[in-house]
Amino acid sequence: MNLFTTIFVGLKEVWAHKFRSLLTMLGIILGVASLVGMAAIIKGMENGMRETMVAMGGADKVLLEQQEVPSEQEHLADQARGRTMTDVFALRESAPLIRLISPEMEVRNVTLTRGDKMVSPSECVGVWPAVLDMNLHTLQYGRFFTSLDEENANAVCVIGTAIRDELFGSPERVGREIVPLGELIFINSQPFTIVGMFEHYEGEQEKKQREQARKQPQVQAAGPSRARGWGRGNWAFTRKNLTVYMPLNTAWLRFRAAAGQDGVPDPRLSDIDLKVASLEELETGLQQARNVLMSTRRGIEDFNFRTQENQLDTINQQIRNARMSGGIIAAISLLVGGIGIMNIMLASINERIREIGICKAVGATGLAVFTQVLVESVVIALVGALMGVGVSFGFVKVLGQIAPTANSPVITPIAMMVAVAFSAAVGIIAGLFPAVKAAKLDPIQALRYE
Amino acid sequence: MSLVELRNVSKIYRLGEEEIRALDDVSLDIDEGEFISIIGPSGSGKSTLMHILGCLDSPTRGTIKLDGVMIHDASARQLATMRNRKIGFVFQFFNLLPKLSVVQNVELPMIYSGVSGRERRERAMASLEAVGMANRAKHRPSQLSGGQQQRAAIARALVNGPKIVFADEPTGNLDSHTGEAILSLFRKLSTEGRTIVLVTHDPEIAAVTPRRIEIRDGKIAEKVDLTLAGLDRPHVVRSPEDKLAS
Numbered sequence: 001m002n003l004f005t006t007i008f009v010g011l012k013e014v015w016a017h018k019f020r021s022l023l024t025m026l027g028i029i030l031g032v033a034s035l036v037g038m039a040a041i042i043k044g045m046e047n048g049m050r051e052t053m054v055a056m057g058g059a060d061k062v063l064l065e066q067q068e069v070p071s072e073q074e075h076l077a078d079q080a081r082g083r084t085m086t087d088v089f090a091l092r093e094s095a096p097l098i099r100l101i102s103p104e105m106e107v108r109n110v111t112l113t114r115g116d117k118m119v120s121p122s123e124c125v126g127v128w129p130a131v132l133d134m135n136l137h138t139l140q141y142g143r144f145f146t147s148l149d150e151e152n153a154n155a156v157c158v159i160g161t162a163i164r165d166e167l168f169g170s171p172e173r174v175g176r177e178i179v180p181l182g183e184l185i186f187i188n189s190q191p192f193t194i195v196g197m198f199e200h201y202e203g204e205q206e207k208k209q210r211e212q213a214r215k216q217p218q219v220q221a222a223g224p225s226r227a228r229g230w231g232r233g234n235w236a237f238t239r240k241n242l243t244v245y246m247p248l249n250t251a252w253l254r255f256r257a258a259a260g261q262d263g264v265p266d267p268r269l270s271d272i273d274l275k276v277a278s279l280e281e282l283e284t285g286l287q288q289a290r291n292v293l294m295s296t297r298r299g300i301e302d303f304n305f306r307t308q309e310n311q312l313d314t315i316n317q318q319i320r321n322a323r324m325s326g327g328i329i330a331a332i333s334l335l336v337g338g339i340g341i342m343n344i345m346l347a348s349i350n351e352r353i354r355e356i357g358i359c360k361a362v363g364a365t366g367l368a369v370f371t372q373v374l375v376e377s378v379v380i381a382l383v384g385a386l387m388g389v390g391v392s393f394g395f396v397k398v399l400g401q402i403a404p405t406a407n408s409p410v411i412t413p414i415a416m417m418v419a420v421a422f423s424a425a426v427g428i429i430a431g432l433f434p435a436v437k438a439a440k441l442d443p444i445q446a447l448r449y450e
Numbered sequence: 451m452s453l454v455e456l457r458n459v460s461k462i463y464r465l466g467e468e469e470i471r472a473l474d475d476v477s478l479d480i481d482e483g484e485f486i487s488i489i490g491p492s493g494s495g496k497s498t499l500m501h502i503l504g505c506l507d508s509p510t511r512g513t514i515k516l517d518g519v520m521i522h523d524a525s526a527r528q529l530a531t532m533r534n535r536k537i538g539f540v541f542q543f544f545n546l547l548p549k550l551s552v553v554q555n556v557e558l559p560m561i562y563s564g565v566s567g568r569e570r571r572e573r574a575m576a577s578l579e580a581v582g583m584a585n586r587a588k589h590r591p592s593q594l595s596g597g598q599q600q601r602a603a604i605a606r607a608l609v610n611g612p613k614i615v616f617a618d619e620p621t622g623n624l625d626s627h628t629g630e631a632i633l634s635l636f637r638k639l640s641t642e643g644r645t646i647v648l649v650t651h652d653p654e655i656a657a658v659t660p661r662r663i664e665i666r667d668g669k670i671a672e673k674v675d676l677t678l679a680g681l682d683r684p685h686v687v688r689s690p691e692d693k694l695a696s
Contacts, residue, residue, distance in 0.1 A: 005561060016549060358545045361506065362559040362606065363534020365527050443506050447545065 003375075010376040013348075014383065024344045025384030027337025028426070032388025032419040033395045035330035039415030040396045041407070042322045048407040049315045051203045052236035053308065057135045060279055062286065063306040064272040064293075073300050080302045082268040090296045091274070097285035099277045102127065102134035105248055106270035107255040112163060112244065113186045119166035122242035124187065125270070126251020134273050135240075142181045142196030145247045153249040157187065158196035162241035172213075190254060192246065201237045205408045274305075282307065331422065337384065338426035345377050345434035356438055357446025366439040373435035374428065381427025385420045392416070452479040453613060453645055454503060459512030459522075461498050461668075472498040473509070474668035480614070480647065485640035487648040487656040490665035497618065499665060500649045504539060504616045505532045517613050534563050538607025542619035544599040546591040546606075553578065553587035556606045563610060577609040578602070581635060597628035604635065614645040621655060633658050 014021045053059065064087075069077045088103045110124040129144050131137065139158065149156055159180075164170075167185060168178045183194050202210065256265035276285035286305050293303055349356065356369055396409050461473040472495045480486060480503075490496040501507035502514065505521055508529070514522045517536055521529065533539075546555045556574040565573070578584045581601040591599055600620060607615050617636065621629030637658060640646050648659055656662050664671045 002564070012549075354545070355547055358547060359558065359562075360530065361504075361533060361539050361545070363530055363562045363610075365530040365562070367527070368530075368562055444501055447506075447541070 003371075006371055006375045007379065009372065010379040013376050014379055017348075020344065021380060021383075024340050024380055025337075025387060027340040028334065028381055028384030028423050029337075029388040029391055031330060031334035031337045032385050032423055033392040034333055035327070035419040035422070036389065036392035036411065036415045037395045037399060037409070038326035038330050039323070039418075040392075040409035040411045041399060042319060042326060043412050043415075044407040044409040045322065046315075046319050047205075047410060048203070048234055049319070051234055053311065053315065054136065055201060055234070055236040055240050057273070057308070059308045059312055060275050060282075061134060061308050062274040062276065062282075064274060064289075065304045065306050067302060067304045069300060069302045073302075076298075076300050079298060080300045081297075083272050083303070084267045084269060087293060087296050088269070088272060090292050091272075091289060094292045095285070095288045097277055097281055097288050098274050100130050100133055100273075100275035102130040102273045103248060103269050104131070104271035104273070105251045105256070107188070107246075107251050110188055110244070112167065113189075114167040114183070117167050119163055119242075121160075121163060121244040122239040124244040124246070126248040126255075127245050128248055131245065131273075134275060137240075137243075138199045139196050140199040141179045142194070144196055145245075149247045150249050153253045154247060155190065155192045155250060155254070156195045156246065157185070157192045158198070158245045159194055160198050160241040160243040161200040162238065163244060164197060172210075187244070187246075188255070198241075198243070201240045203234045203237055206234070206237070279309075282309070330419075334419075334422055334426050337423075338381070338430040341377055341380055341427060342430040342433060344380075345373060345431055346437070348376075349373060349434050349438040353441060353446050353449040356441050357443050357449065360441070360443035361447060369441075370435045370439035373438045374431040377431025377434065378424060378427040381423045381430070382420070385423035388419065388423070389416050392419075453482045453484075453517060454478070454480040455513075455515040456503070457513045457515075459502060459509040459514060461495075461502065461507070462510045471668050473502070475512070476668070476670055478663065478670065480645065482613070482645055483640075483643050484661060485637070485646050485648075485659045486661040486663060487650060487659040488663050488665060489650055489653060489656040491651055494665045495668040496649055496651075496665045498668075500616055500618060500647070503614075503647065504537050505529045530562075534559055535610060536613040538610070538612040538615040540600070540603050540607050540615065540617040540620045542622040544591070544596070544603045544623070546599055546602060548591055551588050551590060552583065552594070552602045555591065555602060556609050559606060559610045573609055574605075577605040580608065581605045595628070596624050597631060600624065600628075600632050601635070604632075604639075608639070608644075614647065615639070616647045616649065618649045619651070620648070621652075622650075629655075 064083065066082060069080055083103075085103060088101055091098055091101050105126040107124045107126070110121055112119050112121060112124075125131075127145075128150070132139065132144060142158070144158060145154075145156065148154070161170075164178060164180055165173075168180045168183070171177045179197060180194050181197070184191050185194060186192070252265055252267070256267075259266035274285075274289060276282050286307075289305070294301065297303070356364075359369065393411065396411050399409050456476060456478040459473055459476045460471065463470045463472055474495075476499065478499075488496045488499060498507070502509050503516075505516070505524075506529075508524075509522055512522065513520065516532065519532070521532060524532070539545075546552070547558070550558070553571070553574050556577055557570045560570045560573065575584060575587060578587055581604050583598060583601045583605060586594060586598060586602070591602065594602065600623075604615075604620075607617075620636070621632055624632060633655065636646055636648065646659075648655065650656055
């Protein structure tokens with residue numbers, strides 16, 4: 001009895017009990033759909049995380065973090081001055097392995113106004129031009145700050161597109177791209193001139209959706225338009241688009257004067273970001289930076305480096321964990337489906353004891369009966385798996401509607417293959433016991449069975 | 451050499467402490483082309499004898515040779531092959547698979563002997579032709595009368611060209627008229643040279659066969675119907691006990 005006939009007979013047997021087979025397959029269908037869906041969600045998460053990482057400045061960005069003075073240096077705590085430009089200049093002079101240094105001085109509690117419109121930026125920071133390379137910004141319109149702006153502490157700023165959207169109107173709403181170069185806006189009531197604007201940052205998924213929305217005719221909604229809030233899209237992109245940059249000295253002189261000592265505005269930086277020449281030299285470069293900083297800080301180790309490599313590890317770890325737990329849950333549901341198959345196969349052979357007896361009487365070997373039952377079980381599992389793959393497409397679509405766009409689930413072929421292979425394995429394992437039972441039936445007793 | 455040689459075969463079942471001898475030291479020869487009946491009341495051991503002859507069961511003691519092959523110590527797989535190639539069964543309850551059509555039922559033994567699709571269909575149709583059922587090939591067993599089902603079952607028993615056909619109460623579930631027709635079909639097959647063993651409890655049915663073997667309490671009590679034997683071919687006493695008795 002060749003395999004083709006066996007499979008054909010198996011399919012026929014499944015078809016003969018359509019409803020029962022469907023119910024049995026349901027376990028496998030749901031199992032496969034949940035496995036594929038789970039993998040799609042995790043893939044979406046992974047994509048979102050990686051995009052976020054790039055949006056925040058890439059893998060080679062190192063943050064110089066302030067930290068508590070260690071306990072053995074507690075008595076020197078009042079001499080720790082925090083991160084200042086002294087550190088920046090020293091690093092620039094004495095740490096050749098540090099390719100890029102970007103000092104940042106943040107202005108907190110900022111409101112931007114223009115006419116009757118206002119917006120709170122995600123960050124309003126005084127920076128050096130190094131920040132463009134550091135945070136992977138692309139200036140699409142206008143110019144960035146010159147040394148003259150820095151020297152004179154000019155009241156100029158460069159904005160992200162979301163600031164433009166709020167103060168001047170977004171392309172979606174106005175119907176054309178507004179480039180507000182030369183316009184005057186107020187940063188906490190101080191007039192600033194916009195000299196440049198970044199490109200619009202967005203994830204792959206958002207880009208697709210935006211392009212789709214553009215193709216469709218605009219529906220004019222009645223009533224006032226509402227802000228979309230932070231719920232949608234990747235927060236890292238939203239945040240990046242809400243950036244306002246000004247020259248470092250401008251931030252220092254115009255916004256820090258109230259907090260100074262002896263007539264000098266507060267010199268403490270809110271952030272120093274570094275980039276090392278190459279990732280291979282990360283350790284050495286950071287050691288160099290540490291040595292330099294130890295001397296400018298007079299040996300007080302109140303700083304720390306945070307590399308994105310740690311971040312990358314964390315992301316990978318999170319993905320692994322999610323994959324693990326999701327996989328186990330889906331595998332359990334597939335196993336439950338397998339138990340359903342075993343159950344129905346046992347019932348099925350019990351129902352067909354006489355038939356098996358007849359087949360044995362006309363010359364079916366134990367192996368032939370065994371193969372037949374096993375193939376039937378695998379057929380149920382595989383048909384269920386294929387249906388499950390079909391269902392998973394719809395399932396993922398529904399999930400895509402619910403999940404935030406940044407983590408929009410992505411179906412992966414590998415997940416499907418794994419799910420189908422696993423179902424086949426489940427079908428084989430579930431069929432083994434019933435198949436052995438059927439093969440071992442005594443033909444005489446099977447023939448007498450009523 | 452006989453087609454079947456049974457030597458001192460016993461079949462013993464154990465029910466707890468009790469020992470039941472379904473067959474007790476039975477010896478029997480069947481020649482090629484013979485038409486014989488095994489007769490006995492229910493519980494006499496005739497079914498057990500048929501199962502052992504038909505390779506469905508193996509004896510507790512004794513030897514059995516079928517077509518020159520010793521089968522008392524054969525594996526389950528070898529027994530299955532013997533049933534497939536050398537033996538045909540006809541049962542009281544027809545035992546056709548209800549989900550398959552008549553012709554598919556007849557094809558079943560050939561599926562297990564690995565005959566290819568087209569040849570299988572041709573041979574099945576030829577076999578159905580031989581029992582006058584070719585026009586019902588596409589019907590389901592449930593659409594047929596009892597006599598037609600039994601004819602289909604006979605076609606299935608014959609399709610692999612078996613050396614010997616066992617019929618276990620083949621008329622037991624049929625009215626006397628149809629039963630008569632089935633018996634004359636067996637008689638016809640016998641004249642064509644088939645070896646047929648009819649198992650029955652009914653002496654009237656057994657009367658159609660030239661040789662009759664009576665089983666009582668697991669032992670053979672052979673009787674020869676002189677009138678019929680005389681009409682057919684002379685019968686030779688083969689059972690060793692009978693030799694001693696005469």
